[in-house]
Amino acid sequence: MAERTAKQQLLRDIKRHKSVYALLAIPLIYYIIFKYVPIFNGQIAFKKYMALDGVLGSQWIGFEHFKTFINSYYFVELLRNTLMYSFGKLVFSLPLAIILAIAIYESNRPILRKTVQTLAYLPHFLSWVIMYGILLALLAPGDGIVNDTIKLLGGKPIDFLTNTDAFPWIVILSDAWKEMGWSAIIFIAALMGIDPSLFEAALVEGANSWQRVRYITLPSIRPVIVIVVLLRLGTILDAGFNQIFMLYSTPVYSVADIIDTWVYRQGLLEFQFGLATAVGLFKGVIGMFLILGSNRLVKRFGGNSLF
Amino acid sequence: MKKIGTRRKGRFTSVAIRPTAADHSFNFLVDLFLGLLLLIIAIPLWSTITLSFRPNDYIGNNLEGMFLMPWKWSTSAYEALLGNAGFLLAFGNSVKILIGGVASALLLTIPLAYVLSIPTLPGRRYLNMLVIVPYVFNVGMIPTYLLVTNIGLIDKLPAVYIPVAISTYNCLIMRSFFEGIPNELKESARIDGASEIQVLLRIILPLSKAIIMTIGLFYGVSFWNNFFHAMLYLNSNALQPLPILLRNILMASGMNEYVEVSAFGDAPIAAIKAASVFMSAIPMVAAYPFIQKYFTKGTLLGSVKG
Amino acid sequence: MKKQYFVCIALIALLSFGSLPLFSQGTKDAAVDGPMTIDLWYGAAVTEAGPPPADWVGFDIIKEKLNIDLKLTTLPSNESDQDVKIQAAAAANNLPDLFMVRRDVLTRLVPQGLVAPVDDLYEKMPTRTATHYNEVSRNHAKFGGKSYGLADPGSIVKNEGLLIRKDWLDNLGLSVPTTTDELLAVMRAFTFDDPDGNGKHDTYGYGAFQEVNNYEAWPGRRLQPILGAFGVEGTWDMTSDSAGLNILKPEFYDAMAYLKKMADEGIIDPNWLAYKKDDFRAAWKQGRFGIMREQNAAFAAQSNYAPFDKNFPDGEWVIMDPVEGPKGHASIGPYTAGFRIYAISAKAVEEGKKDKIAELLEWMASDEGYFLLGWGVEGVNYTKDANGVPVANGLPNPDLAFSGPVGQTVTQLRNMVFYNGDIELYARYPKYTTATSKKEMSALEVLRKMQTKEWTPAVGSDMLPIPNADLKRFYEQGLSEFITGKRTLTRTNWNTWLAEFKKLGGQDWNDKGVAFAKENNLLNE
Structure with missing residues (x-):
């Protein structure tokens, strides 16, 4: 009896949301064609792909490509570097972006605020080719501005760009430098939704600025922060191909080579598309675990979860 | 933007509470942070700007170059770019991609984000899953390339934006903003007999100007800068957009066997590279202040009261 | 306010749906007796200068003389981008008829059966073969006894x-x-x-x-x-x-x-x-x-x-x-001998385009094709000096000179006709006097001297x-x-x-x- 009513309830719910499903129709068809057909084609991860035989006609080879990747000489190092960069960027750049957004929101100097808000996102448009030129001008061991200063102070020049100790910091800091303002935009948008009367109430209760940020501002944008973090975790094994590819060189391979640069050299340049796809799926499995796990955590603590 | 200023003043004057020492230290740190940041950001921007204006006979290193005086600047790089046979054509193609891309992206993303934001919707969990899976499992270039070829999109401008017209990331961000809109608003409209489309158009959209503009900007920039898909999917020379031209310029020396000629007359190649970055970023940069207009505090509140 | 939004939405809808069919008019191959379409992916001489314009006189000449509708695609300026583009097209069995390709990539395409042998082409192109291909170049793209690419002379040896x-x-x-x-x-x-x-x-x-x-x-x-x-x-x-x-x-x-x-x-x-x-x-x-x-x-x-x-x-x-x-x-x-390989896709051979491609390449090696692709139109993009060497002097519109930014667009295909002959070297490396120190310089003399050293x-x-x-x-x-x-x-x-x-x-x-x-x-x- 109870089951029947549950079913009826469901049917009633579905009926009630008829127009919602109608709204969904076009995006859904889009998803099937443009997101799920490629996933179907992704079966070449398990096949020896021959162009003339097509996706369906190619021969199954099981987990061969996955084994190639996992057994490859540098696998552990690739994984370590990839995680180092993506977590590094997550724990370094993201808080900076949030702080920047809040600082812009809280600043009492309209000119400073507006200038920063207008300029901060501009470096996003400088491609890594240009950024490399700037980094070279700053950091080159021979005539970089930083090393010239070091020499002036009597120090020994440092080969920042080709030194395995310095390189990871260069990657993470230059990423923050270039992308911080851009990442802050979404948090600024979120801050705009805060109800100002909350602040007035806080003032009446005698809260100071720190407390205001702690108890009103941050909690108000928490849902967005959570979503951004969760989504970033889902693609944790994407550590920024374009940046690394432009910045790295042979002496720093041991700390610079990431999964994507490996795939690029091994897979795409050598017609091993099955392998490239297999690595994509591998990254997806890890991402899925992280996203599901952290989503669960978020739910347990009563946050706004992803699903 | 004016609203903020007046309201800000009101915060301290209308409620008669004096700012404490903690408030002062807070304000000081905020301004210090912004000031330092401004300095750090200004360096790469400024050095790229001066680089783009560097004359061909410039002697000196990069540091000296940053202090090159404006009256010694040369606009030859910009002139050479504008005189480039392909520049206007590529610009036009990029504009077509931008308009088509942003329009189709928003048209697809907004309804999806809205539907996913309805908490009572049966099957919502599965729908979310359906959206997340392709985001996490990126099968890479070839499976998508096969699709694009098979449906005949290859060598057509929409090939650059249609396959990436919904970004799951953008969609879920938008969803979380929609979820932040008080439920009472939507419910009252539904009780008045409004259909979901009407709720979306009349309640959600007017309250979500800031986020729609922001996501539109995200899409716009990603389409505007999309080099990789343009390189893969577009063959005809007449269809090449700006990022391709830009890449050809940035990578110019890597390949050029015939180093004896320059494609840009007298302008130095470093200046051309720097200038090309600015030329291509201008439309997007110009759009941002316009979008900022919608970033006014307490947008939501005003609408609810009004 | 609401009205505004409706207008806005309607506009967006119109635009995005309108834009779809607008761009999607594919051009299929022309009728049987019309000109044959040949897709050519070429490596431009100076990619960043831009491709030949749509009204380039070469298209008309090629259509008129050879009954070929030449469709050009400029390959990206950097090698790894080129490799990616070509391999993606190969994966979808969608290679163009004629395309420039690096030997490493060709090595992968041949076992896939995507590239056609070209051994029979040499005798169909006597003029071109005489100046462009020798024993070494024929061997350069040989796999399993068959030649799968035309190895054209590339960079000058010992330069x-x-x-x-x-x-x-x-x-x-x-x-x-x-x-x-x-x-x-x-x-x-x-x-x-x-x-x-x-x-x-x-x-x-x-x-x-x-x-x-x-x-x-x-x-x-x-x-x-x-x-x-x-x-x-x-x-x-x-x-x-x-x-x-x-x-x-x-x-x-x-x-x-x-x-x-x-x-x-x-x-x-x-x-x-x-x-x-x-x-x-x-x-x-x-x-x-x-x-x-x-x-x-x-x-x-x-x-x-x-x-x-x-x-x-x-x-x-x-x-x-x-x-x-x-x-x-x-x-x-x-x-080594530097080569630039052009390959013909198996698909093009199936479509019966091989002979036409040979005709096109042979024409490029003729005097007409050589000068048109190498330097442009005489009197517009270049003039000949007393020794018959193309020079950029004395043109009515100096902007159009083959060495200038605009003139370069009409000579983007020159790598397909050049074979490092004397005329080319004289034209490419003219003698000049430096602006400040008034030194006599010539990249050709430098080249000759470099070649005499121990290699x-x-x-x-x-x-x-x-x-x-x-x-x-x-x-x-x-x-x-x-x-x-x-x-x-x-x-x-x-x-x-x-x-x-x-x-x-x-x-x-x-x-x-x-x-x-x-x-x-x-x-x-």
Whole structure:
């Protein structure tokens, strides 16, 4: 009896949301064609792909490509570097972006605020080719501005760009430098939704600025922060191909080579598309675990979860 | 933007509470942070700007170059770019991609984000899953390339934006903003007999100007800068957009066997590279202040009261 | 307010749905007796100058004379982008009819059955074959006995040289070094004795950057003269009695020790590991180092030499002989025959386009095609001087000159017709007088002089098997870590590292390479 009513309830719910499903129709068809057909084609991860035989006609080879990747000489190092960069960027750049957004929101100097808000996102448009030129001008061991200063102070020049100790910091800091303002935009948008009367109430209760940020501002944008973090975790094994590819060189391979640069050299340049796809799926499995796990955590603590 | 200023003043004057020492230290740190940041950001921007204006006979290193005086600047790089046979054509193609891309992206993303934001919707969990899976499992270039070829999109401008017209990331961000809109608003409209489309158009959209503009900007920039898909999917020379031209310029020396000629007359190649970055970023940069207009505090509140 | 939104939405809807059919009018092949469409993906001469305009006279001539509707696609300017684009098209069996491709990529496409053999084309194109293809080039793209690509002449052989700042030598009272020891002394003097007399420690002995390819593995082309002194220039030793990977030879260690000394003493520009090509070329124009290996035109062509001339009117680079090592060996580096391969897709042959393609290529080699594609229209883009050499002088509109920014667009296909003949060389490398120092310069004379120096024949060493990505990385990373000091360079460490290299597939790579070279008669006496 109870089951029947549950079913009826469901049917009633579905009926009630008829127009919602109608709204969904076009995006859904889009998803099937443009997101799920490629996933179907992704079966070449398990096949020896021959162009003339097509996706369906190619021969199954099981987990061969996955084994190639996992057994490859540098696998552990690739994984370590990839995680180092993506977590590094997550724990370094993201808080900076949030702080920047809040600082812009809280600043009492309209000119400073507006200038920063207008300029901060501009470096996003400088491609890594240009950024490399700037980094070279700053950091080159021979005539970089930083090393010239070091020499002036009597120090020994440092080969920042080709030194395995310095390189990871260069990657993470230059990423923050270039992308911080851009990442802050979404948090600024979120801050705009805060109800100002909350602040007035806080003032009446005698809260100071720190407390205001702690108890009103941050909690108000928490849902967005959570979503951004969760989504970033889902693609944790994407550590920024374009940046690394432009910045790295042979002496720093041991700390610079990431999964994507490996795939690029091994897979795409050598017609091993099955392998490239297999690595994509591998990254997806890890991402899925992280996203599901952290989503669960978020739910347990009563946050706004992803699903 | 004016609203903020007046309201800000009101915060301290209308409620008669004096700012404490903690408030002062807070304000000081905020301004210090912004000031330092401004300095750090200004360096790469400024050095790229001066680089783009560097004359061909410039002697000196990069540091000296940053202090090159404006009256010694040369606009030859910009002139050479504008005189480039392909520049206007590529610009036009990029504009077509931008308009088509942003329009189709928003048209697809907004309804999806809205539907996913309805908490009572049966099957919502599965729908979310359906959206997340392709985001996490990126099968890479070839499976998508096969699709694009098979449906005949290859060598057509929409090939650059249609396959990436919904970004799951953008969609879920938008969803979380929609979820932040008080439920009472939507419910009252539904009780008045409004259909979901009407709720979306009349309640959600007017309250979500800031986020729609922001996501539109995200899409716009990603389409505007999309080099990789343009390189893969577009063959005809007449269809090449700006990022391709830009890449050809940035990578110019890597390949050029015939180093004896320059494609840009007298302008130095470093200046051309720097200038090309600015030329291509201008439309997007110009759009941002316009979008900022919608970033006014307490947008939501005003609408609810009004 | 609401109305506004409706209008806005309606507009967006109209735009996005309207835009779909707008762009989607595909052009299918024309009717049977109409012109035959040929898709050509070509490597442009100067990609960034832009493709030939839609109203380029060449399209009409080709349509009229050959009944061919030529559809052009400019390949990306950088090699790895080219590879990706071609391989993606290959994966979808959607290759164009005729396309330029690197040999490494072609090696992958042939087993997939996507490329057609071209052996029968040579006799269909007598004019072209006479100037463009010889025995070596026919072998260059041969797989399993069949030729799968037309290897057109690419870069000029031995077009680089070892250059030294004569004015610096004179300032310091030194002469051109002839041995590795003397070279070391000169590099030290260039670094520490202020050769330019500006009172600052801002110069270095040797300048380089990492420029690696299949036959010039790490540290790459720019340091080959150093490796050459130790007899280990190039990836491969191509002499029949000692054939194999140079890195496995004991002399390679000595070369490494020498390089390490250069790096440790700071007499090689310390930026060399961070430089890319542009930075390196900007650096010598700024007078940062006094010895380098550079290409003839990159050094001596008017626009390239001009900044140096302005910066250092008294500066002078001279072409020197490679220095001799301890065993009396000396070489600028290995040389191969540079080719640019054009392949025909199997699909095009199925569609019966092969003969038309041959017709097109043969026409390109005719006088009409050669001058039209190479220099444009006479009287518009070029005029001929007394010797019949195209020059850019005396044109009604100088902007349209073949060497100018606009004129370059109509000669983008010139790599398909050029074969490094005399006319081309005279036209490409005209004599000129420098603006500031009034020196007589000619990149052609520089080239001729560079070619007289000691080089190591290694033709075909660019055809040998290439290592997989992991082995390649192990090779490059290991060597560079020995130089930077991350690994300590001692005989023991070196041998341990070499053993690991062999185990990882280095031995296998060596053996396969030697076997391939023997099989294809690539080894020299």
